Amino acid sequence: xxxxxxxxxxxxxxxxxxxxxxxxxxxxxxxxxxxxxxxxxxxxxxxxxxxxxxxxxxxxxxxxxxxxxxxxxxxxxxxxxxxxxxxxxxxxxxxxxxxxxxxxxxxxxxxxxxxxxxxxxxxxxxxxxxxxxxxxxxxxxxxxxxxxxxxxxxxxxxxxxxxxxxxxxxxxxxxxxxxxxxxxxxxxxxxxxxxxxxxxxxxxxxxxxxxxxxxxxxxxxxxxxxxxxxxxxxxxxxxxxxxxxxxxxxxxxxxxxxxxxxxxxxxxxxxxxxxxxxxxxxxxxxxxxxxxxxxxxxxxxxxxxxxxxxxxxxxxxxxxxxxxxxxxxxxxxxxxxxxxxxxxxxxxxxxxxxxxxxxxxxxxxxxxxxxxxxxxxxxxxxxxxxxxxxxxxxxxxxxxxxxxxxxxxxxxxxxxxxxxxxxxxxxxxxxxxxxxxxxxxxxxxxxxxxxxxxxxxxxxxxxxxxxxxxxxxxxxxxxxxxxxxxxxxxxxxxxxxxxxxxxxxxxxxxxxxxxxxxxxxxxxxxxxxxxxxxxxxxxxxxxxxxxxxxxxxxxxxxxxxxxxxxxxxxxxxxxxxxxxxxxxxxxxxxxxxxxxxxxxxxxxxxxxxxxxxxxxxxxxxxxxxxxxxxxxxxxxxxxxxxxxxxxxxxxxxxxxxxxxxxxxxxxxxxxxxxxxxxxxxxxxxxxxxxxxxxxxxxxxxxxxxxxxxxxxxxxxxxxxxxxxxxxxxxxxxxxxxxxxxxxxxxxxxxxxxxxxxxxxxxxxxxxxxxx
Amino acid sequence: xxxxxxxxxxxxxxxxxxxxxxxxxxxxxxxxxxxxxxxxxxxxxxxxxxxxxxxxxxxxxxxxxxxxxxxxxxxxxxxxxxxxxxxxxxxxxxxxxxxxxxxxxxxxxxxxxxxxxxxxxxxxxxxxxxxxxxxxxxxxxxxxxxxxxxxxxxxxxxxxxxxxxxxxxxxxxxxxxxxxxxxxxxxxxxxxxxxxxxxxxxxxxxxxxxxxxxxxxxxxxxxxxxx
Numbered sequence: 001x002x003x004x005x006x007x008x009x010x011x012x013x014x015x016x017x018x019x020x021x022x023x024x025x026x027x028x029x030x031x032x033x034x035x036x037x038x039x040x041x042x043x044x045x046x047x048x049x050x051x052x053x054x055x056x057x058x059x060x061x062x063x064x065x066x067x068x069x070x071x072x073x074x075x076x077x078x079x080x081x082x083x084x085x086x087x088x089x090x091x092x093x094x095x096x097x098x099x100x101x102x103x104x105x106x107x108x109x110x111x112x113x114x115x116x117x118x119x120x121x122x123x124x125x126x127x128x129x130x131x132x133x134x135x136x137x138x139x140x141x142x143x144x145x146x147x148x149x150x151x152x153x154x155x156x157x158x159x160x161x162x163x164x165x166x167x168x169x170x171x172x173x174x175x176x177x178x179x180x181x182x183x184x185x186x187x188x189x190x191x192x193x194x195x196x197x198x199x200x201x202x203x204x205x206x207x208x209x210x211x212x213x214x215x216x217x218x219x220x221x222x223x224x225x226x227x228x229x230x231x232x233x234x235x236x237x238x239x240x241x242x243x244x245x246x247x248x249x250x251x252x253x254x255x256x257x258x259x260x261x262x263x264x265x266x267x268x269x270x271x272x273x274x275x276x277x278x279x280x281x282x283x284x285x286x287x288x289x290x291x292x293x294x295x296x297x298x299x300x301x302x303x304x305x306x307x308x309x310x311x312x313x314x315x316x317x318x319x320x321x322x323x324x325x326x327x328x329x330x331x332x333x334x335x336x337x338x339x340x341x342x343x344x345x346x347x348x349x350x351x352x353x354x355x356x357x358x359x360x361x362x363x364x365x366x367x368x369x370x371x372x373x374x375x376x377x378x379x380x381x382x383x384x385x386x387x388x389x390x391x392x393x394x395x396x397x398x399x400x401x402x403x404x405x406x407x408x409x410x411x412x413x414x415x416x417x418x419x420x421x422x423x424x425x426x427x428x429x430x431x432x433x434x435x436x437x438x439x440x441x442x443x444x445x446x447x448x449x450x451x452x453x454x455x456x457x458x459x460x461x462x463x464x465x466x467x468x469x470x471x472x473x474x475x476x477x478x479x480x481x482x483x484x485x486x487x488x489x490x491x492x493x494x495x496x497x498x499x500x501x502x503x504x505x506x507x508x509x510x511x512x513x514x515x516x517x518x519x520x521x522x523x524x525x526x527x528x529x530x531x532x533x534x535x536x537x538x539x540x541x542x543x544x545x546x547x548x549x550x551x552x553x554x555x556x557x558x559x560x561x562x563x564x565x566x567x568x569x570x571x572x573x574x575x576x577x578x579x580x581x582x583x584x585x586x587x588x589x590x591x592x593x594x595x596x597x598x599x600x601x602x603x604x605x606x607x608x609x610x611x612x613x614x615x616x617x618x619x620x621x622x623x624x625x626x627x628x629x630x631x632x633x634x635x636x637x638x639x640x641x642x643x644x645x646x647x648x649x650x651x652x653x654x655x656x657x658x659x660x661x662x663x664x665x666x667x668x669x670x671x672x673x674x675x676x677x678x679x680x681x682x683x684x685x686x687x688x689x690x691x692x693x694x695x696x697x698x699x700x701x702x703x704x705x706x707x708x709x710x711x712x713x714x715x716x717x718x719x720x721x722x723x724x725x726x727x728x729x730x731x732x733x734x735x736x737x738x739x740x741x742x743x744x745x746x747x748x749x750x751x752x753x754x755x756x757x758x759x760x761x762x763x764x765x766x767x768x769x770x771x
Numbered sequence: 772x773x774x775x776x777x778x779x780x781x782x783x784x785x786x787x788x789x790x791x792x793x794x795x796x797x798x799x800x801x802x803x804x805x806x807x808x809x810x811x812x813x814x815x816x817x818x819x820x821x822x823x824x825x826x827x828x829x830x831x832x833x834x835x836x837x838x839x840x841x842x843x844x845x846x847x848x849x850x851x852x853x854x855x856x857x858x859x860x861x862x863x864x865x866x867x868x869x870x871x872x873x874x875x876x877x878x879x880x881x882x883x884x885x886x887x888x889x890x891x892x893x894x895x896x897x898x899x900x901x902x903x904x905x906x907x908x909x910x911x912x913x914x915x916x917x918x919x920x921x922x923x924x925x926x927x928x929x930x931x932x933x934x935x936x937x938x939x940x941x942x943x944x945x946x947x948x949x950x951x952x953x954x955x956x957x958x959x960x961x962x963x964x965x966x967x968x969x970x971x972x973x974x975x976x977x978x979x980x981x982x983x984x985x986x987x988x989x990x991x992x993x994x995x996x997x998x
Binding site for chain 2: 169172176177178179261262263264266267270355356446447448449450451452453454455458460469586589
């Protein structure tokens with residue numbers, strides 16, 4: 001037997017020869033395996049093969065996306081020391097950090113847990129939350145809020161209902177117990193996600209500038225500690241699992257899904273923050289997320305330009321008889337790696353004793369540049385740390401414009417002979433749209449999340465953006481956060497769809513009274529080896545990068561999730577974006593609920609666009625046309641106008657126009673406290689088609705509720721900004737929703753509309769789901 | 772006045788309760804750790820919300836055996852004031868300091884929302900007069916479904932021990948019970964969160980009045996001063 005060049009391992013399983021089949025099973029290409037041998041100067045051991053396999057997976061290495069991501073702006077041009085300066089850039093660490101002034105900063109990041117959630121929705125979603133929280137407190141920040149971005153198939157499907165129930169319960173289980181409020185999110189239901197739901201979780205934390213910690217192993221001889229939960233056989237090779245397509249056999253991957261323990265995470269948060277508060281104690285810290293002990297050791301060594309050696313016998317273990325392959329690849333949750341200043345071992349141990357957690361001294365920092373792992377007195381891995389990180393392969397994949405785009409982008413209602421709505425059609429379309437789960441109230445979901453713990457939530461879930469009060473030492477600051485991405489637009493026009501995700505997200509923030517600061521993104525796509533999928537990925541990233549530059553919103557980190565395919569094909573491209581905004585004064589906090597007596601002002605006009613709308617999908621069963629047009633400059637004028645009017649104190653409520661168009665937006669503004677009604681007149685808007693006027697999803701638009709006395713000033717400001725502004729009606733104390741159009745009058749009973757909107761998901765979830 | 776907020780390792784509303792009393796009412800407030808055995812002469816002990824020791828077994832089932840709970844029992848036996856909020860209420864029931872038990876919500880789901888509550892006639896120890904007929908407080912729990920046997924239910928009614936009842940029952944609680952006191956009138960427990968209803972941007976500020984109502988009978992001057 002040809003051995004690896006390292007000593008014979010006492011465990012015969014680990015001495016098996018590395019065959020091409022074994023290499024393939026580990027998801028490495030033959031040429032990648034040749035490169036592994038090149039880095040080692042010999043054949044790898046089985047443990048080393050496993051280590052390369054997870055570190056060179058897409059999940060850890062971004063090997064197919066790194067060149068694309070370089071296009072993102074990572075710094076804010078207009079930043080000041082008090083506002084939006086990027087302190088830790090994307091890709092440097094576990095999460096990006098931006099300055100919010102007075103010596104304080106926020107760390108935030110979004111990450112996917114799509115594949116685990118498809119196979120085991122409860123644990124998959126729960127551990128997704130746990131993982132992203134660790135990414136934040138490993139930076140030294142106290143987690144203060146969570147959001148999530150979810151995508152499912154149609155709710156009619158029992159499988160979707162099982163997945164939705166499990167994912168929501170999993171997020172609730174984890175987030176509620178650790179005591180970080182889940183303050184917002186977005187959820188879409190579309191057939192393309194059938195069998196491959198998306199579960200993207202975001203966490204944001206606060207810290208002082210001097211509390212920022214790095215994932216670096218430095219200082220020759222400094223001890224390396226393993227803290228938190230013991231290692232078990234769960235989550236073996238999860239990162240590699242996330243880098244494959246889902247198939248009928250995926251259910252047998254269940255051991256690759258981790259099991260979470262939010263109580264353990266709560267202890268770990270408190271113990272780590274307490275430890276990091278001790279001056280000079282912690283040299284570096286990194287969570288053990290994807291690829292567990294492997295990733296945390298080689299990344300800290302690589303970032304520190306040092307080396308690291310660890311002894312697996314000292315790793316706390318849940319089960320007897322685990323071999324080095326299993327220990328290194330385990331993705332057991334709630335574990336961290338900490339590099340401590342030599343001589344201060346007792347101090348870290350005391351903190352972890354207080355919290356009844358493991359703190360095991362497992363190794364030390366070296367200057368060899370290598371990651372050396374021993375087990376039972378035998379070296380089981382000896383790899384240059386940089387070979388696993390910086391030297392991981394990078395590919396420029398082939399891109400090909402999908403053939404369907406010719407057909408869909410050429411579609412127009414006129415060319416296809418699509419009849420316009422008559423009044424009866426319009427009457428029935430609005431309640432149907434409001435009750436579609438993508439548009440309907442998400443109350444069934446968010447009432448299961450503790451969205452109030454930490455007593456800082458200002459705008460509760462259900463408005464355009466969540467607003468949270470941050471208590472920072474003696475001061476307090478207000479931030480807003482929103483997630484967005486309409487995959488349907490990205491399918492029909494990847495570049496433009498991605499831009500719409502950003503502009504809509506920014507509009508949501510602005511309507512809440514916030515100035516956008518910075519963004520984190522989660523790129524959810526299909527298999528990048530299929531040129532059509534890679535085309536969508538490249539176009540979406542280019543669109544995002546352009547819009548980010550235009551709005552001066554830097555990308556401070558994110559996540560890439562590829563291989564989102566089920567046997568039916570790839571998901572709609574879904575580059576989820578999440579932007580954090582800064583609310584200057586509490587008085588600027590604005591909600592979408594219109595007070596009675598105010599006038600409704602439509603900003604941005606009424607262009608006749610129907611492509612990619614929920615209306616086309618729901619009423620005509622069509623996913624076609626081009627995505628709505630995006631004019632970044634016009635969008636900017638609109639947003640500056642809205643924010644300016646809010647700051648001038650002239651806006652009673654603001655709501656952006658998105659899925660479902662104008663009438664859905666107006667209805668949603670009336671679903672607040674006091675249950676007002678509205679008399680709307682659209683007859684002077686001069687629209688060629690009634691369907692596009694009422695339900696088209698043209699961008700760059702918002703509706704403001706303005707007190708009559710403020711109306712002239714708002715209209716004058718709009719005129720000065722070059723933003724079309726039309727007074728379309730007024731909010732009445734009670735009564736229904738009446739809409740005059742050039743074709744005749746429409747009227748709805750608002751309580752009926754509200755009932756359908758509020759109860760749609762809840763009543764669907766009362767129907768039996770599978771399992 | 773000395774208010775002690777107990778911190779179990781899984782408490783997560785400890786800071787909320789702390790801020791309610793310190794920031795909201797302006798009263799001297801401090802934390803005590805679950806491994807401590809001494810309350811240091813506190814006038815009011817607050818057991819906050821959260822998941823004490825994970826609560827995977829049954830809410831509060833482990834917490835009742837913790838070192839600090841010995842001190843809380845002694846404090847209560849001597850007539851000292853105790854307030855349990857949410858998980859704190861569950862722990863007080865498990866510890867036998869309050870009658871009854873809290874089981875899984877009838878929906879089998881966690882509920883976070885703001886509830887309308889009818890104030891019970893639990894005076895004089897709870898001072899309903901200062902609260903008015905109704906208050907609005909948020910809830911956030913998966914196991915807030917209050918249960919008690921028939922004899923206990925009759926005693927609650929006879930002694931006027933019900934502090935708050937849900938108007939629109941969110942969890943299946945018997946008789947819409949949201950909060951109770953013990954017979955002696957010094958131990959209080961409630962699922963709703965006064966510690967989420969005191970800042971100007973909260974759904975209501977009724978948490979302040981509820982916290983004062985707990986203090987009113989014993990410390991009328993403090994309750995008045997912080998009003």
